[in-house]
Amino acid sequence: MAGLYFHIPFCKQACHYCDFHFSTNQTLKQELVNQLSEELTLQKDYLQGEPIETIYLGGGTPSLLTAQELETLFTSIHKNYRVASGVEVTVEANPDDLTPKKLSELKSTGVNRLSIGIQSFDERVLKFLNRSHTATEALKCVEAAHQVGINNISIDLIYSIPDQNEESLQKNLATALTLHPKHISAYSLTVEEKTVFGRWASKGKLHAVEEDQSARQFELVMDLLTQHGYQHYEISNYCLPGFQSKHNTSYWKGKTYLGLGPSAHSYNGTTRQFNIPNNHHYIKSIQKGIVPFEREELTNENKINEYLLTSLRTEWGCSLYFLEEKFGYDLATHNKPYLNQLLSNNLIELNRGTIMLTRAGKLLADRIASDLFVSS
Numbered sequence: 058m059a060g061l062y063f064h065i066p067f068c069k070q071a072c073h074y075c076d077f078h079f080s081t082n083q084t085l086k087q088e089l090v091n092q093l094s095e096e097l098t099l100q101k102d103y104l105q106g107e108p109i110e111t112i113y114l115g116g117g118t119p120s121l122l123t124a125q126e127l128e129t130l131f132t133s134i135h136k137n138y139r140v141a142s143g144v145e146v147t148v149e150a151n152p153d154d155l156t157p158k159k160l161s162e163l164k165s166t167g168v169n170r171l172s173i174g175i176q177s178f179d180e181r182v183l184k185f186l187n188r189s190h191t192a193t194e195a196l197k198c199v200e201a202a203h204q205v206g207i208n209n210i211s212i213d214l215i216y217s218i219p220d221q222n223e224e225s226l227q228k229n230l231a232t233a234l235t236l237h238p239k240h241i242s243a244y245s246l247t248v249e250e251k252t253v254f255g256r257w258a259s260k261g262k263l264h265a266v267e268e269d270q271s272a273r274q275f276e277l278v279m280d281l282l283t284q285h286g287y288q289h290y291e292i293s294n295y296c297l298p299g300f301q302s303k304h305n306t307s308y309w310k311g312k313t314y315l316g317l318g319p320s321a322h323s324y325n326g327t328t329r330q331f332n333i334p335n336n337h338h339y340i341k342s343i344q345k346g347i348v349p350f351e352r353e354e355l356t357n358e359n360k361i362n363e364y365l366l367t368s369l370r371t372e373w374g375c376s377l378y379f380l381e382e383k384f385g386y387d388l389a390t391h392n393k394p395y396l397n398q399l400l401s402n403n404l405i406e407l408n409r410g411t412i413m414l415t416r417a418g419k420l421l422a423d424r425i426a427s428d429l430f431v432s433s
């Protein structure tokens with residue numbers, strides 16, 4: 058079973074924190090969709106006939122696609138790939154695009170899951186982040202989605218925002234809970250260099266939230282959501298039982314996927330491919346029948362490190378048996394003193410050959426993974 062990811066690189070406006078690949082000029086949108094449909098044909102052997110279990114439209118802002126553009130993509134998917142019954146079809150959406158008409162169009166194309174970029178219910182914070190929508194639109198769109206029958210809804214929230222205190226975060230989470238989303242992704246704001254926030258930070262106009270305050274906010278999110286029945290199944294992801302994102306879970310479990318569009322990545326078990334992050338060049342290249350990508354052959358060390366980084370962030374943990382069987386790597390022997398130190402500092406638990414992060418360990422997930430990395 059495999060997944061398809063589409064990168065739709067257009068947005069109405071640039072959020073001040075975002076360093077994804079996108080353009081606010083939408084004049085190439087329709088042509089880019091035509092070429093995505095061509096890329097589906099050009100790449101149809103990449104997944105070697107594996108049935109498609111998950112389809113994910115991300116970006117950028119895929120909710121900017123018209124009904125006809127969505128139709129173009131889905132027709133090409135069904136023409137070129139074997140789609141499994143019960144396929145999960147997720148579209149990332151911004152609240153201001155989710156009118157009742159748009160929601161009906163999404164539903165009739167087969168979309169059965171929405172990942173809505175709400176980020177905050179506080180108007181002041183939304184303006185600070187330069188989001189294109191209001192808090193009222195965020196509240197309304199979730200209700201409207203339920204009304205058309207799309208009930209599998211995930212919402213994105215951001216915390217560790219400068220000037221946002223814990224009380225405001227708590228209020229935000231309480232509002233989110235009134236919407237009963239099946240899934241919540243909660244991300245800590247990172248200030249990236251090539252963004253408006255990055256420029257403000259370099260001029261001293263913006264100060265990122267201190268690490269200990271960010272840690273307190275992470276704990277606040279974790280405690281409140283788990284108290285309300287959400288399963289903390291990945292560091293930044295929570296769901297009601299049975300509503301994990303199948304698509305993202307397949308990334309974390311190392312399943313194969315094909316990424317289409319500028320800047321999309323693909324993985325087939327032995328290599329990763331990265332499409333060029335340039336809309337114009339992407340279109341020109343696909344028009345000539347060439348998929349413009351760079352390929353990286355994964356070494357055994359790369360695979361071990363990727364597994365460490367992703368598995369430790371999940372509730373399934375890092376299996377020592379899997380590392381041994383799949384990569385011939387005995388993690389416990391190579392890292393005995395460090396693992397003992399993590400155990401005695403109560404940062405990890407070791408259960409039946411699986412390493413899991415404790416509550417305190419979750420705050421240091423990426424650091425612990427990188428300390429365990431194998432160097433080539």
Ligand code: SF4
Nearest residue numbers: 068071072075116117
């Ligand atoms: S809408 Fe999403 S992709 Fe677009 S700029 Fe904002 S965060 Fe980035």
